[in-house]
Amino acid sequence: MATHRTETPLYRRLARQLQERIDAGTYPAGSRLPSEPELSAEFGVNRLTVRQAVAELERAAVLEIRRGVGTFVRPPAVRVSIAVDPRSQRFDLGSVHTGLPLGTDAPEAAQDGEFVVAVAPVAGSTEDDEAAHRLGRAPEELSRVDTVIRLGGRPRVVSSYWVPSGPLPAELLRPGRPGNMVLDLARAAGVELEYDWRAFGAVGADLADAELLGVPPGTALLVREGVSCTPDGTPALYVRRRIDGSSARFVLHYREPGGGSGPVR
Amino acid sequence: MATHRTETPLYRRLARQLQERIDAGTYPAGSRLPSEPELSAEFGVNRLTVRQAVAELERAAVLEIRRGVGTFVRPPAVRVSIAVDPRSQRFDLGSVHTGLPLGTDAPEAAQDGEFVVAVAPVAGSTEDDEAAHRLGRAPEELSRVDTVIRLGGRPRVVSSYWVPSGPLPAELLRPGRPGNMVLDLARAAGVELEYDWRAFGAVGADLADAELLGVPPGTALLVREGVSCTPDGTPALYVRRRIDGSSARFVLHYREPGGGSGPVR
DNA sequence: CAGTGGTCTAGACCACGAC
């Protein structure tokens, strides 16, 4: 007897049907879906089954759920490019600031900037061990700072920094302090910092990041991490940034600007 | 009266408690959690509430659920570096092949390679319009090919290619054909291809990608996209790759190798 | 076969947003 193929779950078949209606234009971009009780009645399934289907499409960024209002088809994502010149050795925090969109211009922009949210003790957590390994140090030799970058009145980037715990001004690590952590760290150490390497990955938001970024846990985050070093090659900083994947992407240009149809906007 | 703060949902408080136990070592890495009925009894909540908590931690890559077996604490992720020289103009598909881990060496490796899964018609879908815009063409002028790269017996990378629909050998687009799509396309066109730009982003897997990659919809995927052009600067290829975020990351080296404690392995 | 997680139902109550 051949291997029995398990039937596709009801909620996934339902998700597929909804996706088909979206693709076909039955539910156009921006429009509201029938309410959960309505879908439940139309397809003859329990409301929880409807919710399971809708939840999948929401995590896939196909639908947007507004509590108390309805569930809507997401219009094509307007994603924000953050240019990073691959040949440059310069930090790009400035381009992050200029690259991300402003919310509604003025009022909440007063809160924009990078803010220290925690000075976590470096106790052999997985992340701390990773950082120590990247910097070629023992975990006890490191200090760690976590920050949030707010832009347009919303938290956009969560960052963790690990540095050798040498002459770190306590002022730098005061929770709530605004500034530019990389520049401040370099200035405090009295050195210039260069990229050693940077890596890109993706991961679902954990509980802590989700709370800091104001997104549901499991939301796809773009992770950018790497080591910076002093001009003589000594590793001096390990940084790990998490950015809501739906609101930003990093762009590397390999040809001189103006060459072709670029990715910006 | 001050604004009433909504109580944190039960399932999220439960998720936090489980996370705390993991951090504290009560549930060490690799260990099995109590079963759902056990957790349900211990915390005095419904099993569905337990499942909601566990599901969040699974999406955050904290837990790994093995059906019929149990739920386990994920050991620190062994992530695979895929080196991309930022100064190089060379394609990196080879480094993808050599960079990704082999499953259990021999048997299923016979299936490794890049395989055409679909030759989708280019009909003004959002993705098609995006590609057309990137290439400075009308959608009708483009051809599209979708492939899956299998390594170690598992699908690892889903790619979509858009090219001007000039002299495309039908042989190239035959579903199931193995090969190296970028090299084959370049050879077919009789030109060398260079990077124009590449971008990194993150997104939850949609239904189609989830099925091709064998992951649940909503899983965090690393997206790498960009345009390649001929030496004279004519855009000739738009490519968009999706990779399970938990199994790969891209690394950019800015200094000569051997300089510091690198990210590889 | 026993134990695990996966799916689905029925019903209840609540918080939120718009009117």
Next chain:
DNA sequence: TCGTGGTCTAGACCACTGT
């Protein structure tokens, strides 16, 4: 106030895995 989505319960049945 009403309709929306969010949470939680109780219970049932099933599919998968290891023994």
